[in-house]
Amino acid sequence: MKVIIRENAAEGGLWAARHIAARIREKAARTHKPFVLGLPTGSTPLATYAELVRMVRSGELSFRNVITFNMDEYVGLPEAHPESYHSFMHKNFFDHIDIPKENIHILNGNAADPEAECAAYEQAIAKAGGIDLFMGGIGEDGHIAFNEPFSPLSSRTRVVTLTQDTREVNSRFFGGDPDAVPARAMSVGVATVMDSREVMILAFGPKKARALASAIEGPLSHYNTVSAMQNHPAGIIVCDEAAIGEVKVNSYRYFKAVEAAEGDA
Numbered sequence: 001m002k003v004i005i006r007e008n009a010a011e012g013g014l015w016a017a018r019h020i021a022a023r024i025r026e027k028a029a030r031t032h033k034p035f036v037l038g039l040p041t042g043s044t045p046l047a048t049y050a051e052l053v054r055m056v057r058s059g060e061l062s063f064r065n066v067i068t069f070n071m072d073e074y075v076g077l078p079e080a081h082p083e084s085y086h087s088f089m090h091k092n093f094f095d096h097i098d099i100p101k102e103n104i105h106i107l108n109g110n111a112a113d114p115e116a117e118c119a120a121y122e123q124a125i126a127k128a129g130g131i132d133l134f135m136g137g138i139g140e141d142g143h144i145a146f147n148e149p150f151s152p153l154s155s156r157t158r159v160v161t162l163t164q165d166t167r168e169v170n171s172r173f174f175g176g177d178p179d180a181v182p183a184r185a186m187s188v189g190v191a192t193v194m195d196s197r198e199v200m201i202l203a204f205g206p207k208k209a210r211a212l213a214s215a216i217e218g219p220l221s222h223y224n225t226v227s228a229m230q231n232h233p234a235g236i237i238v239c240d241e242a243a244i245g246e247v248k249v250n251s252y253r254y255f256k257a258v259e260a261a262e263g264d265a
């Protein structure tokens with residue numbers, strides 16, 4: 001995996017936005033097939049979304065031929081609830097770009113048949129030709145999407161039970177009450193993300209430092225599902241100085257040296 005280290009979250013977010021834009025343009029230059037992009041919610045990608053919106057508004061980038069698949073959605077939360085991931089994505093991104101409505105895919109957390117909904121999501125990804133680039137964040141417990149500790153690294157889209165840890169972390173959006181955070185979610189699996197041609201994980205701030213260090217230097221483990229990045233042939237971690245702070249000094253130096261030698265290759 002490649003590790004891109006920036007001074008702070010704002011710089012890291014800009015790097016990620018430029019990378020996505022470059023990939024969309026590269027594909028458009030060689031084929032008419034749509035670019036398929038996997039997307040997260042959370043605080044982490046906000047700077048990236050803001051920069052992508054700016055690029056679209058200034059005419060530098062278009063999402064007209066982009067298909068998106070979001071990572072996850074709460075189970076049982078009305079779609080119109082301000083904290084649903086449907087609401088988040090429209091408010092922070094989709095309402096401000098030129099993506100056709102029918103190109104947006106977000107799991108329906110209120111589906112009458114959740115299993116069928118999850119299976120259909122996997123099929124829709126396959127029908128779109130697979131995901132070109134999946135952008136994700138990480139949880140303080142090392143989750144990727146809502147693949148909490150002990151999720152099989154071979155997991156697919158399914159209903160998951162959130163850890164108490166995650167409900168506490170996310171309670172900041174639910175009036176500070178962990179019990180107000182839905183107990184379950186639908187999430188793409190670790191393998192769904194890892195099947196993507198490229199995976200870019202963003203991690204900013206000191207609260208992510210331990211999970212990030214163990215994903216990078218620790219064993220491949222269902223206890224820290226982001227560690228699956230170790231086996232991805234085209235995995236990029238974009239982080240800030242605070243989030244990379246728990247890796248060994250020599251690991252840090254190596255990542256910096258690789259970036260200096262290879263740039264954004």
Ligand code: PGA
Binds near residue numbers: 139143
């Ligand atoms: P955050 O969440 O971006 O709000 O920190 C990330 C995650 O839980 O995956």
